[in-house]
Amino acid sequence: MALQVRANGAKVSQGMRAYAEQKLAKVEPLFGPISDSQLEVRTIKQKTGDISVVQITLRSGRRILRAEERATEPSKALDKALDKLTRQARKSHDRMTNKNRRTPTSEAVDRLAAMPDLRAAAPVVVDGEEPIDEEDEERDLAEVVRTKRFSVKPMTVDEAIDQMELLGHDFFLFHNADEDQLNVLYRRREGTYGLLAPSRT
Numbered sequence: 001m002a003l004q005v006r007a008n009g010a011k012v013s014q015g016m017r018a019y020a021e022q023k024l025a026k027v028e029p030l031f032g033p034i035s036d037s038q039l040e041v042r043t044i045k046q047k048t049g050d051i052s053v054v055q056i057t058l059r060s061g062r063r064i065l066r067a068e069e070r071a072t073e074p075s076k077a078l079d080k081a082l083d084k085l086t087r088q089a090r091k092s093h094d095r096m097t098n099k100n101r102r103t104p105t106s107e108a109v110d111r112l113a114a115m116p117d118l119r120a121a122a123p124v125v126v127d128g129e130e131p132i133d134e135e136d137e138e139r140d141l142a143e144v145v146r147t148k149r150f151s152v153k154p155m156t157v158d159e160a161i162d163q164m165e166l167l168g169h170d171f172f173l174f175h176n177a178d179e180d181q182l183n184v185l186y187r188r189r190e191g192t193y194g195l196l197a198p199s200r201t
Contacts, residue, residue, distance in 0.1 A: 008042035010052060010074055023082045024058070030089040032060035041074055052077045056085055062153055065089060065166050084168075092166050152182070160185045161193060 003021050005012050020039055028034050036059040044051040054077040055068040065088055069080035154177035155163070164172035164185055171186040176197070184196040 002037070004036075004038045006038065006040045008040070009045075010041040010043045012039070012041050012074070016075065016078065020056070020078060020082065023086070024056070027058065027065075027086055027089045030086075030093040031058060031065055032063070035059050035061070039078075041078075044070075054078045054081045056081050058085070062155065062159070063163060063166055065092070067168075088166060088168060092162070095162070095165065154180075157183075157185065157195065 003017060003024065005017055017039070024034070024037060036057075038055075038057045040053075040055040040057075042053050044053060049072065051070050051072065052074040053068065053070050054074065055066065058065040065085060067081045067084040067088065069077050069084060071077035071080060152173070152175045154175045156177055160172055160174040160176075160183070163174070164187070171184055173182060173184050175181070176183040179197065181198060186194050186196065188194050
């Protein structure tokens with residue numbers, strides 16, 4: 001596994017890289033054959049002291065596993081990100097194992113029953129940032145502080161749920177292969193799922 005390393009205002013030593021590769025090799029049996037692996041280390045300058053941010057991204061087929069953590073030192077942030085990634089991979093492995101034991105019909109019924117009620121949607125959290133409070137008049141809602149661009153590949157709702165769980169997000173934008181349009185999958189407060197789909201009328 002060739003680990004691609006990017007550093008922004010931080011230094012990644014050979015020892016740190018070798019340590020990451022060693023830990024990620026143990027994730028592969030849980031996640032599947034890794035086709036692409038990236039380690040990004042950046043430093044955020046603050047008055048109270050610099051913060052190291054480590055993000056690790058793994059790809060296996062159409063699935064993506066990502067973890068980001070922060071700490072006062074790069075090595076500590078790396079440890080936290082690797083631990084988080086391992087937990088995500090193990091959770092995904094257990095979920096897929098349990099899913100394979102169920103019949104496709106019962107799986108589909110459970111997923112469809114969990115979707116439609118939009119009124120109970122959970123608040124959206126992006127990259128660990130706090131959800132927007134509509135009553136907070138002090139916050140400038142017109143300011144876009146971060147933009148993420150990503151490829152959108154056709155997938156089923158079941159695949160979208162698996163991918164959202166892998167990423168640890170509360171929502172997921174995907175191209176619904178069954179309807180040939182963009183949908184947003186989200187996690188509801190009680191742990192079920194909802195689906196936002198544009199009307200064709």
